[in-house]
Amino acid sequence: MASQRGEGETTTTPLEPADRERARAIPEAAVARLAVYLRVLSGMADQGVTAVSSEELSQAAGVNAAKLRKDLSYIGSYGTRGVGYDVEVLVSHIERILGLTRNHSVAVVGIGNLGHALANYGGFPGRGFPVTALFDVDPDLIGVPVGGIPVSHIDDITAVCLEREVSIGVIATPPPAAQSVCDRLVSAGVQCILNFAPVVLQVPDNVEVRKVDLAVEMQILSFHVARRADEAVHNSGGGVSVGNNGLGVDGMVIRP
Amino acid sequence: MASQRGEGETTTTPLEPADRERARAIPEAAVARLAVYLRVLSGMADQGVTAVSSEELSQAAGVNAAKLRKDLSYIGSYGTRGVGYDVEVLVSHIERILGLTRNHSVAVVGIGNLGHALANYGGFPGRGFPVTALFDVDPDLIGVPVGGIPVSHIDDITAVCLEREVSIGVIATPPPAAQSVCDRLVSAGVQCILNFAPVVLQVPDNVEVRKVDLAVEMQILSFHVARRADEAVHNSGGGVSVGNNGLGVDGMVIRP
DNA sequence: CCGACTTTGTGCATGCGTTCACAAGCGGTA
DNA sequence: TACCGCTTGTGAACGCATGCACAAAGTCGG
Structure with a gap:
């Protein structure tokens, strides 16, 4: 499939055979955590930290130390027993496994409030996910640059996506338009x-979809509120302490 | 804990003892899916559908029919064998289990691009999650109404949250401010x-945190791109067909 | 009233993911 | 070189979630 898009492999580092079998076997849940480890490690590297133990890293990432080691073992044995892990080495290996050695061109469809936020979000380009195309149907928006990129009309989506080698599409449209946009x-x-x-999107098997559903997240939180409130009422009716955990409350807040 | 906040239970429907034990036992994964079922069912109700079978509902929700029935069984037996489920009945029971019979006041902290999008997002108020407070540090923003609600200063967070009985806090700040905001x-x-x-937030045990991490989502997708590209290269190098699944490509796109 | 058909609800087996516990391996030290 | 302490990497046990297959329970037609 990559071969269809001209010189697709220019910047890709091919995986070694051993890595290929590993990549196939990495559990989905572990992949998500590897991304978190990567961010924590990058932050450490920026602060000049060169080595880290599984214990330290797991605490910073908010997971069990054993789980962290198992997750890392999926991508190979790059630690030193008795010492820990070299931050740089770990970063580069996780990046390689996650496919971050190649840039993934991103298209955002639906330039409303959320689309604007995504187009302006600084986190993507810096980490290998440049936003290269924006789409909408509103005539007033077409051609207007948002975050430095002019908005294209949705009807040009095929040509523009092929031209700019878009590999990830982000749907930020109202629900009724989502399936249609997805098909395009x-x-x-x-x-x-x-x-x-x-919306639950219907796609062919060869397409990977990930969903971010704010309402669902809210409702899951709501469920926990209800469960706790109920437990509290039935257990003793007493007031549960609410205080903080001793963490300092000092910081400033800066607008994104 | 609810008893601490004055008349907290005014609109709450207390769960029956049988439901309480059920609620405790519902797997986390099932809770997330119940929220999806609820949305699908609500859409059906709006279109005048009154009854639905597990097969239909599961297809619309994109899950296995057996899994759907098991999920529903966690909240009770409200179907009719040989017939299916009454849409209204199912909606009300899922809403009750998810705690949606009570309104959950939401506060958004960090009124940048994303904060604006969240404040203006119409999906929340309609479904029991009214945004009642906005916070930032930017003096130019304080007092300015966004989505109908004036922005308060972050320093007033305690008073405002207590006054408006905020039960869910949304953090949409830059990473460095997140932990501090969380503590507040x-x-x-x-x-x-x-x-x-x-950012990985550190919180006491009695606080529930859910995370929406765009970069992680992107990187998970990137992983799958890399895995597939690699498989394709090593399997045969051939071009995989890309065509759509026969779904119509007809819709219009409207800006949110 | 009865029998055939439909669909739910669920016991059970299977597979995946997490956790534990420990052997293997490495650096430091005498 | 031989020993000691520390940390990794992983085999194995455990627990949770998924999917299957079928009994239970209802409707509908005669």
Whole structure:
């Protein structure tokens, strides 16, 4: 499939055979955590930390130390027993496994409030996810630059996506438009979709979809509120202490 | 703990003892899916559908029919064998289990691009999650109404949250401010936090945190791109067909 | 009233992910 | 070189979630 898009492999570092078998076997849940480890490690590297133990890293990432070691073992044995891990080495190996050695061009569809936020979000370009295309149907928006990129009309999606080698499509449209947009992205050869619309997308097997559903997140929180309130009422009716955990309350807040 | 906040239970429907034991036993994964079922069912109800079978509902929700029935069985037996489920009945029971019979007041901290998007997002108020407070540090923003609500200063967070009975705090600040904001929310008695900042928050045990991490989502997609590209290269180098799944490509796109 | 058909609810087996516990391996030290 | 302490890497046990397959329970037609 990559071969369809001209010189797709220019910047890709091919995986070694041993890595390929490993990559196939990495549990989905572990992949998500590896991304978290990567961020923590990058932060450490920026602060000049060169070595780290599984215990330290696991605490910073908010997970069990044993789980962290198992997760890292999925990508190989790059630690030194009795010492720990070299931060730089770990960073580069996780980046390689996650496919971050290649840039992944991102297209955002639906330039409303959320689309604006995504287009302006600084976190993507710096980490290998440059936003290269924006789409909408509103005539007033077409051609207007948002975050430095002019908005294209949704009807040009196939041509633009192919031209700019878009590999990830982000759907930030209202729910009724989501499936249609999804179909167009798939037609344009996009195989990875991040969906913010509260809709269950139907896609072919060869397309990977990830969903971010704010309402669902809220409702899960709501469930826990209800469960706790109920437990509290039935257990003793007493007031549960609410105080903080001793962490300092000092910081400033800066607008994104 | 609810008893601490005056007349907290005014609109709450207390759970029956049988439901309480059930609620305790519902797997986390099932809770997330129940929220999805609820949305699908609500959409059906709006279109006048009154009854639905597990097969239909599961397809619309994108899950296995058996799994759907098991999920529903966690909240009770409200179907009719040989017929299916009554949409209204199912909606009301899921809402009750998820704690949606009570309104959950939401506070958004960090009124940048994302904060604006959240404050204006129409999906919350309609479904029992009214945004009642906004916070930032930027003097130019304080007092300015966003989505109909004036922005308060972060220093007033405790008073405002208590006054408006905020039960869910949303963190949409830059990473460096997230932990500090989190601590303040916790001090203000907020026990549920939805975190958009790419930071691992440290909280006491009695606080529930859910994380939405765009960079992590992107990197998971990147992993799958890399894995597939690699498989394709090593399997045969051939081009995988990309065509759509026969779904119509007809819709319009409207800006949120 | 009865029998055939449909669909739910669930016991059970399977597979995946997490956790434990410990052997293997490395650096430091005498 | 031989020993000691520390940390990694992983085999194995455990627990949770998923999917299957079927009994239970209801409707509908005659």
